[in-house]
Amino acid sequence: MSADTRILLESLGVTGGHTGGTLKVHSPNTGELIGEVVETPVDQAKAHIDTAHEAFLKWRLIPAPKRGELVRLFGEELRAHKDALGKLVSIEAGKVTSEGLGEVQEMIDICDFAVGLSRQLYGLTIATERAEHRMMETWHPLGVVGIISAFNFPVAVWAWNACLALVCGDAIVWKPSEKTPLTALATHALFDRAVAAYKAAGHAMPEGLSALIIGGKEVGEALVEHEKVPLVSATGSTAMGRAVGPKLAARFARALLELGGNNAAIIAPSADLDLALRGVAFAAMGTAGQRCTTLRRLFVHESLYDTFVPRLKQAYASVKVGHPLEEGTLIGPLIDAHAFALFERALDEARSVGGKVTGGARVDVNGKDSYYVRPAIVEMDAHAGPVLRETFAPILYIMKYGNIEDAIAMQNAVGAGLSSSIFTNDIREAELFVSAAGSDCGIANVNIGPSGAEIGGAFGGEKETGGGRESGSDSWKAYMRRATNTINYGRSLPLAQGVTFDV
Structure with missing residues (x-):
């Protein structure tokens, strides 16, 4: 010790x-x-x-x-x-x-x-x-x-x-x-x-x-x-x-x-992209992806995809991965070797079904007995494969969508039902998302990410959560x-x- x-x-x-x-x-x-x-x-x-x-x-x-x-x-x-x-x-x-x-x-x-x-x-x-x-x-x-x-x-x-x-x-x-x-x-x-x-x-x-x-x-x-x-x-x-x-x-x-929580967020056409960028970055990368409320699936409207995703990749590349007690560090280690193995396995599976991976490399911070990684973005053509399961690591699967009903349906099409969010300035979309026809999660947020909670609100989720x-x-x-x-x-x-x- x-x-x-x-x-x-x-x-x-x-x-x-x-x-x-x-x-x-x-x-x-x-x-x-x-x-x-x-x-x-x-x-x-x-x-x-x-x-x-x-x-x-x-x-x-x-x-x-x-x-x-x-x-x-x-x-x-x-x-x-x-x-x-x-x-x-x-x-x-x-x-x-x-x-x-x-x-x-x-x-x-x-x-x-x-x-x-x-x-x-x-x-x-x-x-x-x-x-x-x-x-x-x-x-x-x-x-x-x-x-x-x-x-x-x-x-x-x-x-x-x-x-x-x-x-x-x-x-x-x-x-x-x-x-x-x-x-x-x-x-x-x-x-x-x-x-x-x-x-x-x-x-x-x-x-x-x-x-x-x-x-x-x-x-x-x-x-x-x-x-x-x-x-x-x-x-x-x-x-x-x-x-x-x-x-x-x-x-x-x-x-x-x-x-578990296989949490999702939706970036709608009217979203404040600066706000969404900060919200997605923390929700997906914070705690090295090891929160039950971590953002794991992101649905970006097709009209914003080519604008928003490159900006998000730049944010991913800029964060400091390192010892948690060092000043400026935003991403600490995975908890152990088993977590790292699951991280690599999920990325390999995503590649095998056509996923385009950005990031995801191991980072040598303190030698072979610690497991630091660059957070990964995986662009997927379909809501399938490893996307449907929670991997307790910093992997964000990104998909395009065309209309809000489809995005909500994909968000709900997983076993877990913990947390969710939408970034939109359209009141109809916001109200739909938090309505009975919207998110099926225990937590449904508007213009903040799904990760994190205050003690004043009851915390928990539905289905396999x-x-x-x-x-x-x-x-x-x-x-x-x-x-x-x-x-x-x-x-x-x-x-x-x-x-x-x-x-």
């Missing part, structure tokens, strides 16, 4: 678990070994879940605003350690500096959102046909929430789930990606500091409310299959969702799935159970629908 990484971990409160273990962690930036993390035995993972369930039984009885105070204190810890945690994200996940810091800011934002929400968990009063009766819905804490996160957003997605779950009265058990356990250890250490401050202020706090379990498939299965985990929020590939979903359904547990929603809006309801209550405050007993039953 480098001295820089060790100092970062110590400053974040990580005192153990990152050395002497069997899980070897390499930085994608250099390929160097940065941790040997202790994995959680399956039996111990199950014990953590049992403890979390016992903690839930107590935590659910604490008023929601007081639960929110714990999340507020956690947000303060994140503010105080934003630079250190953001740098650790860059080291372990390969994100450029602004994106590493931005991920921690997203955690801070969801803390603020959740604290406010802790005073706004609401039900409805419902009109009833029975005199002297009141009908209402109430929301109650659900139980232990399992969180399975992916390498590309190693800490923010956990925070989306954890902060809402905590204010809703749930306990949490987190299984991070095996590729990014150090950021998980650091985040949990900061959470432990918030817990200590919460207790020091005199608040009641059950032990084991939040647990971190580290390991591979067996640890994840223990979380998915445990009968005391009524909800699992899992972020990853569609293949992972196909494995997790049926196991949860078999025991009637809830699944909150955030899976899994249907889950995290973060803002009313997504808190996923972490609670609903009860309908009818209260008779009169002396008679009228039955609904005019039913009589006299005894």
